[in-house]
Amino acid sequence: MTDHSNFVQVRHAQKSFGTLEVLKDISLTVERGQIVAIIGPSGSGKSTLLRAINDLDPLTRGEVWLDGVQVNKSLPFRQYEKHINEMRQKIGMVFQHFNLFPHMTARENVTMAPKMLKGLSNQQADALANEQLDKVGMLERIDYYPSQLSGGQKQRVAIARALAMEPKLMLFDEATSALDPELVDEVNQVMKKLAEEHMTMIIVTHEMDFAASVCDRVLFMDQGVVVEEGPPEVVFKNPEKDRTRAFLRKHLEGAK
Amino acid sequence: MGLDFTVIPKYIDIILLGCLWTIAITVAAALLSFFGGIFFAVIALYAPAVIRLPFRLFEWIFMGTPLLLQLFLIYFGLVQIGVDLPAFVAGVIGLGLHFAVYNSELIQTAILSVDKGQMEAARTVGLSRGQALRKVIVPQAVRAVIPPIGNNMIALLKDSALVSVIGVSELTLSAQRAIGASYRPFEFYILAAAFYYVINLGMEWVQRKIERRIALSR
Numbered sequence: 001m002t003d004h005s006n007f008v009q010v011r012h013a014q015k016s017f018g019t020l021e022v023l024k025d026i027s028l029t030v031e032r033g034q035i036v037a038i039i040g041p042s043g044s045g046k047s048t049l050l051r052a053i054n055d056l057d058p059l060t061r062g063e064v065w066l067d068g069v070q071v072n073k074s075l076p077f078r079q080y081e082k083h084i085n086e087m088r089q090k091i092g093m094v095f096q097h098f099n100l101f102p103h104m105t106a107r108e109n110v111t112m113a114p115k116m117l118k119g120l121s122n123q124q125a126d127a128l129a130n131e132q133l134d135k136v137g138m139l140e141r142i143d144y145y146p147s148q149l150s151g152g153q154k155q156r157v158a159i160a161r162a163l164a165m166e167p168k169l170m171l172f173d174e175a176t177s178a179l180d181p182e183l184v185d186e187v188n189q190v191m192k193k194l195a196e197e198h199m200t201m202i203i204v205t206h207e208m209d210f211a212a213s214v215c216d217r218v219l220f221m222d223q224g225v226v227v228e229e230g231p232p233e234v235v236f237k238n239p240e241k242d243r244t245r246a247f248l249r250k251h252l253e254g255a256k
Numbered sequence: 257m258g259l260d261f262t263v264i265p266k267y268i269d270i271i272l273l274g275c276l277w278t279i280a281i282t283v284a285a286a287l288l289s290f291f292g293g294i295f296f297a298v299i300a301l302y303a304p305a306v307i308r309l310p311f312r313l314f315e316w317i318f319m320g321t322p323l324l325l326q327l328f329l330i331y332f333g334l335v336q337i338g339v340d341l342p343a344f345v346a347g348v349i350g351l352g353l354h355f356a357v358y359n360s361e362l363i364q365t366a367i368l369s370v371d372k373g374q375m376e377a378a379r380t381v382g383l384s385r386g387q388a389l390r391k392v393i394v395p396q397a398v399r400a401v402i403p404p405i406g407n408n409m410i411a412l413l414k415d416s417a418l419v420s421v422i423g424v425s426e427l428t429l430s431a432q433r434a435i436g437a438s439y440r441p442f443e444f445y446i447l448a449a450a451f452y453y454v455i456n457l458g459m460e461w462v463q464r465k466i467e468r469r470i471a472l473s474r
Contacts, residue, residue: 056376081384089382099377103395103473112391113381145472158377165381 007032013062022048024224033198037211040221046204050171054091055084092162096174098154100146106157107142110164132160136190152183159190172203212236220244261443267434274430275451281347282413288352293359300364318357324418326350331422347419355412362404366397399470406463
């Protein structure tokens with residue numbers, strides 16, 4: 001438990017959809033408190049890898065470990081469901097399209113799972129909603145429905161919802177890709193704040209500047225393999241591999 | 257013999273009582289059909305085959321045969337196997353289950369069209385599949401089909417006239433009784449029609465209220 005060097009471990013992850021192999025023997029280690037960005041062209045398997053970590057897209061082969069416990073261990077169905085639900089409480093996830101529950105207010109989005117799964121009283125739940133929504137700067141919209149919020153506001157509520165379960169690890173799946181450009185920053189600010197609190201995070205992103213500014217390590221993926229990984233200053237400024245260079249060049253041009 | 261609406265006051269108490277029974281049976285059957293519809297939809301989509309397949313048969317019986325026959329079966333038929341239901345209860349069950357099956361069809365489609373990301377988000381915070389269905393998927397599906405369910409409930413109100421044949425003194429049977437005593441069929445059928453229309457308006461009003469209430473949460 002105290003071993004910080006392998007807080008999150010992905011071992012020999014392999015994933016196929018039919019004959020299409022989207023992850024080819026990927027291994028990845030994230031230390032406690034580390035922030036890792038996964039970049040790469042669409043279809044490179046980066047989202048699939050992220051979604052394998054909480055078993056949303058189960059691996060065909062390979063193992064995922066979190067804090068000394070195997071996430072995707074093989075168990076009979078019922079036992080597995082119980083196990084995975086417990087594991088997922090420790091792994092927060094933020095989606096590209098927010099996936100807020102539209103029939104619940106911001107408060108209810110945040111408190112629903114803690115109330116159901118941790119048996120919080122209404123009073124405790126309200127305190128939790130206040131705390132988490134305040135953290136993402138959404139306290140004044142606590143009783144708004146998602147339909148009354150902008151994209152950036154929705155995403156901030158979605159982050160608060162994930163944080164309310166007090167996860168040990170946060171996964172961000174292109175959290176800002178669906179946002180209008182002027183709304184990206186408010187979400188990035190929240191993520192930066194989490195980084196300052198030493199939340200362990202794995203971030204799939206298209207935003208190289210943001211990745212460079214908050215991440216400890218960057219993985220460049222292409223066609224189901226990790227082509228290159230290292231500190232952002234190396235991967236972004238001085239990539240070793242041609243494929244990384246080509247991707248970054250193309251991406252920077254696209255951004256202009 | 258011309259029309260004479262002045263006979264109405266003499267029998268108005270029968271008719272009003274009939275209205276109350278019609279409202280009672282409609283509300284009770286509507287509630288049964290609503291919650292039954294949700295229950296059936298979840299069974300139809302998620303229950304194991306041993307439950308799902310007999311359920312299909314049950315569904316087919318309710319959709320493929322006349323409601324009148326179903327009412328006869330529940331009220332007169334079940335007695336033979338020792339289930340002796342009061343007419344009102346038999347009527348509520350017959351109407352309720354019949355429309356539950358129709359509501360279930362609507363809710364099933366709505367459940368399947370809830371965005372996949374909703375289930376994912378619910379599972380990601382640690383909810384089981386059942387919990388996710390109950391708290392996240394079904395409430396959204398039901399909200400999406402409130403308008404067509406409302407239409408079914410209007411149909412239910414109109415079909416509640418059928419329970420007159422098993423002897424529930426609802427509006428249609430009350431009108432017939434008033435006619436039997438007064439020999440004024442036109443006047444009382446028109447009056448009954450007017451009352452059905454008023455109840456109908458009331459139901460539409462309730463539906464609009466509900467729709468307005470859930471407008472933001474969709």
